[in-house]
Every structure is written in structure tokens, then in C-alpha cells.
Amino acid sequence: MEQTIKCTINAGRLWRHIEELGRIGRNADGSITRFPFTKEDLAAQTLISRYMEEAGLSVETDAAGNLIGRWTDPGCKNNPPVLTGSHYDTVLNGGRFDGTLGVLGAIEAVQTMKEAGIRPAYPICVIGFKDEEGNRFGYGMIGSKSICGIVSEEGLDSEDQDGVSLRQAMTAYGLQPEQVQTCRIAPVKAMLELHIEQGKVLEKHQKQIGIVDGIAGLVRYRIVIHGESGHAGATPMTERKDPVVAMSKWILKVTQLAKEKPFCVATVGSIQTFPGTCNIIADRVEFTLDLRSIHEQDICEIMQTMETENEWLEQTEGVCVSQHLEQRLSPVLCDMKLKEQLQKICETGEYSYMYLMSGAGHDSMNFKDVCPLGMIFVPSEGGYSHRKEEFTGKADCAAGAQVLMEVLIQQSCT
Ligand code: HGY
Ligand code: MN
Ligand code: MN
Numbered sequence: 001m002e003q004t005i006k007c008t009i010n011a012g013r014l015w016r017h018i019e020e021l022g023r024i025g026r027n028a029d030g031s032i033t034r035f036p037f038t039k040e041d042l043a044a045q046t047l048i049s050r051y052m053e054e055a056g057l058s059v060e061t062d063a064a065g066n067l068i069g070r071w072t073d074p075g076c077k078n079n080p081p082v083l084t085g086s087h088y089d090t091v092l093n094g095g096r097f098d099g100t101l102g103v104l105g106a107i108e109a110v111q112t113m114k115e116a117g118i119r120p121a122y123p124i125c126v127i128g129f130k131d132e133e134g135n136r137f138g139y140g141m142i143g144s145k146s147i148c149g150i151v152s153e154e155g156l157d158s159e160d161q162d163g164v165s166l167r168q169a170m171t172a173y174g175l176q177p178e179q180v181q182t183c184r185i186a187p188v189k190a191m192l193e194l195h196i197e198q199g200k201v202l203e204k205h206q207k208q209i210g211i212v213d214g215i216a217g218l219v220r221y222r223i224v225i226h227g228e229s230g231h232a233g234a235t236p237m238t239e240r241k242d243p244v245v246a247m248s249k250w251i252l253k254v255t256q257l258a259k260e261k262p263f264c265v266a267t268v269g270s271i272q273t274f275p276g277t278c279n280i281i282a283d284r285v286e287f288t289l290d291l292r293s294i295h296e297q298d299i300c301e302i303m304q305t306m307e308t309e310n311e312w313l314e315q316t317e318g319v320c321v322s323q324h325l326e327q328r329l330s331p332v333l334c335d336m337k338l339k340e341q342l343q344k345i346c347e348t349g350e351y352s353y354m355y356l357m358s359g360a361g362h363d364s365m366n367f368k369d370v371c372p373l374g375m376i377f378v379p380s381e382g383g384y385s386h387r388k389e390e391f392t393g394k395a396d397c398a399a400g401a402q403v404l405m406e407v408l409i410q411q412s413c414t
Helices: 011-021 039-054 100-115 142-148 166-172 177-183 243-259 296-317 336-348 363-367 394-413
Strands: 058-061 067-071 082-087 124-129 190-196 209-215 217-226 264-267 271-274 284-293 320-329 353-358 373-378
Touching: 011 039, 011 100, 011 394, 039 058, 039 067, 039 100, 039 124, 067 100, 082 100, 082 142, 082 363, 082 394, 100 124, 100 190, 100 394, 124 142, 142 177, 142 363, 166 177, 190 363, 190 394, 209 336, 209 394, 217 243, 217 296, 243 264, 243 271, 243 284, 243 296, 264 296, 284 296, 296 320, 336 353, 336 373, 336 394, 353 373, 363 373, 373 394
Parallel strands: 082 124, 082 190, 190 373, 209 353
Antiparallel strands: 058 067, 067 124, 209 373, 217 284, 217 320, 264 284, 271 284
């Protein structure tokens, strides 16, 4: 039944929660590092659980460590749940809005619905997803992949810098990686995620709300180039097999290829040389590639070209190149009906809005074969994200949570 109750989220309460959670994992320079399965993760999980309980949700943690706050009204019978939420881990030295706004905004939305006496016909689950970023282990999104039933055994074996596997870290944290298939939630009516844009588009067009058309696909590789170590002074340039020189040519090539394709981005974010000192020619380098596009074909073509590049480098530089795929996510499109609902909500609520694609990856993309998915963006000041300057104002956070609440009311009450 159509609920005509008008309710307004509590902007002050949401902002207080953002500020309080933003103090967990905070570094001296104001950035935040909250890696999964760490003491910072546990502190954040404990705080968010409290917020969920205060909102009147029944809270549980699943085998993958996802935090699930469930609202099941007697009228829901066996209807499939509407899911909402995001992640609450951060990148290294990240910001305090990426992911967390989607978790706290969802809690605020449901709490306000309850306070307004709304009676949903479909259960609502607010989820704090585990380890979306994949900064500690190459395999990201273990939380949302578990909920969607798409975790790979190989992914659980991915290791951090110290050789600790994702599986070991989860077990040490008190979780049951061997039971992640029990995390699956099916059927699901819809998945809705509120998130900061992490780019400059909304700010540039002065829009309050972004209705996401789709999310770019990505591949993440770890590349290892073996060469020949030697004395930095006594080894002539003509007799070197220097993997750092080969890597430099590799990086120039892949970034050139990405520049030639309009919706493609390529990033080498992490580089390590071994043994890694100034007067030794490295014997190996290890680095990462994060390659994205809304066209999966772009990604395939570039990686095919890089296969040829690898052979050329092996012949001309005398090195050996190996690349290991750590993560692959296909581009996904958001649901047309959800986008239309969001557009009507923006027009009725007089929020300025626009449609846009997401270059960033999100937990929602794992739901592409599970249920209709919708994403709501709010502006990132200066387009900054994944850095301490990441900021979204109180009014924008409130607008995003209000729009989320209104689409949750429509999805859960009709
Ligand atoms: O990398 C991303 O796109 C997201 O922040 N995990
Ligand atoms: Mn992120
Ligand atoms: Mn995020």
C-alpha cells in the first residue's frame, strides 16, 4: 500500500554519526586508515552495530563479517528483502565519507521511517559490507561477494604484504571463511546504495544528486618483472637487464593505450623494487595495474596489446614479465525503474540532479545477477576522494539520505 507519510531524516544525527565514525582509524594528518579484520575494523563495527540497535534493527554479523541490521515488520510475511548499505573499510590514508555515508545514511533512513510509524511490506536489511576496497588483500569486496554468493576460493587465498591470506585473516578475526556460502541472501527485491561521487561531475554541474546510470568494469593485476641485479657503477648500460627500465616502458605503453580510449583509465598505484636500494640494479619489480572502462571490450583489447608488449620487452630488455589477475568486475547498468523512481523523487523534492556513470567501483555492482540495483551519488568537494581532503557537506549528506529514504519507502511499501 502507498504510504503517504512525509518524513524527513535527522540531518544532525547523521552528521554526528559521520563525525564519530570518522574518528576511528584517523591518522595524525587527518586521513583515515581502516583496513579489514583489524582493531580499527572491530571498533567501527562495534560503533555501527550500536547505531543499528538504536535505530531499532536486529543486528547480526555473517560468516564474512558483514554487519546486517534487519527490519522485519509482521506485515512482511515471506517477502524478499530490500537491501541497502555500503562498506565501512577505507583505503590507506583515505577519507571519512567513502562507503561510510552509504552505511550511516541507510541507518538514518530506516530509523526515520520507524520513527514516522511506517510499516513496510518488504523487510529492509541495512548492510555494512566488509573489505570493499581490497587494499590489504588484492581480492576486494569479499563482503558483498559473499552476500551475492560469488566468492572465489582463489580470492580467499589472496595475500597481504606479510603473506597472510584473506582466509587466515578472517579466521583470526573470528569469522568463518569456509562458510561464506551461508552469507548469500536470495531472493532480493532491490539493492540501493548511497555513495559520494568521488569525482568532480556533480560539483561542476552544481547538482545535489547523481542518479547513477552504470558502474565501470575493472581489472586489477599484479605484474612482476624479473631482470638481473648488478653493481650500479660497474655495470655498463649496454649490459643491463634492468626491470625498472622495462617497467617504465610498460607503464608508458599501458597509459598511452588508455588515453586513446575515451572511457578508459589506467593506474599504477603501487610499485616495489627489490632489493630496493640506490646502488644496486634491481633484480625484480612488482607493481599493480588498475584498468577500468564502461566498455569491457576496451579492457580486453588493452590487455591483449600488453601481452605483445610483454614479449617485446622480454626480447629487447632481456627481462621476464609475468602478470597475475587479482580482480575482475564487469561493467554493470543500474535498473531503469529504480532510476525513474529516483528521478521522480528528485523532482518532487526539488533536488537538482543529473545522470552519470560511476568510474569508481562499488559493492552494488556484485548484485548485477541478483536483483535490480540503484545508486545515489552526492557531490565530493573538489572531486577529492581516497585522500584526507575527501569532503561532502552536511546538507549534501542529508539530501542523499533523504532521497535514499524515499526510494526505500517506495520499494519496501509497495
Ligand atoms: O576502487 C574503487 O573504485 C572503489 O573505491 N573500491
Ligand atoms: Mn573507495
Ligand atoms: Mn566506496
